[in-house]
Amino acid sequence: MTVTASRFDRKDFDLYETPEWATEVLLRHVDVRGLRVWEPAAGNHKIADVLWAYGVDLIYSTDITRHDKAHSAIFDFLSVDYRSTQEIVPASPFDAIITNPPFGKGGRDAANFARLALERCDGIVALLLPDVFDFAKTRRDLFADNPRFTMKIQLLDRIQWFPGKYGNTQNHAWYVWTGDREAWAGPPTIVYEGKEPK
Numbered sequence: 001m002t003v004t005a006s007r008f009d010r011k012d013f014d015l016y017e018t019p020e021w022a023t024e025v026l027l028r029h030v031d032v033r034g035l036r037v038w039e040p041a042a043g044n045h046k047i048a049d050v051l052w053a054y055g056v057d058l059i060y061s062t063d064i065t066r067h068d069k070a071h072s073a074i075f076d077f078l079s080v081d082y083r084s085t086q087e088i089v090p091a092s093p094f095d096a097i098i099t100n101p102p103f104g105k106g107g108r109d110a111a112n113f114a115r116l117a118l119e120r121c122d123g124i125v126a127l128l129l130p131d132v133f134d135f136a137k138t139r140r141d142l143f144a145d146n147p148r149f150t151m152k153i154q155l156l157d158r159i160q161w162f163p164g165k166y167g168n169t170q171n172h173a174w175y176v177w178t179g180d181r182e183a184w185a186g187p188p189t190i191v192y193e194g195k196e197p198k
Ligand SMILES: C[S@@+](CC[C@H](N)C(=O)[O-])C[C@H]1O[C@@H](n2cnc3c(N)ncnc32)[C@H](O)[C@@H]1O
Pocket: 001, 012, 013, 014, 015, 016, 017, 018, 040, 041, 042, 043, 044, 045, 046, 047, 062, 063, 064, 065, 067, 075, 076, 077, 078, 079, 099, 100, 101, 102, 103
């Protein structure tokens, strides 16, 4: 997932592994301890492992493919057949969906991931995406017009997806939706947060 994904071949189903610190930034603002969390684009569990160590009650990991680690199930999250979702995921609802979704051409996969995540989870949805992802008229339904959109956590440190001197860095943010914005804190909030806690 990256804003310049189109410059690269879409190898390995868009496997970009989230550095631990980026998930820790989310956890400084969203308390998921004791929650049942679905990681639907789990990759090599870089986000899932941090969530588990933090104290979630359950982490259910799915992905369209297996990379190095086994998932709870293989599942194409962009499959719109909701019945197939119900066959693959546990019957009781999740409290949160948290992931760094595949970006896809023009960010379309990421936007559809967001829409389906909001349909499939009534609680918290948190997605790590490029910092300009909300600047799109075609995504008003996700941000400007979405009463569940609660918080943007702007990462002050850039993420380097690949090591080495050719591994470019990019600005990202966590986009957070909750079940009910009223119960959260009024209008959406922007938070600026670096790798290290202040
Ligand atoms: C950007 S990586 C993120 C991996 C992991 N969440 C992390 O942060 O390290 C995106 C992941 O989405 C998976 N993926 C791609 N298309 C998918 C789909 N339609 N349904 C589910 N997973 C998909 C890829 O296999 C890859 O593991």
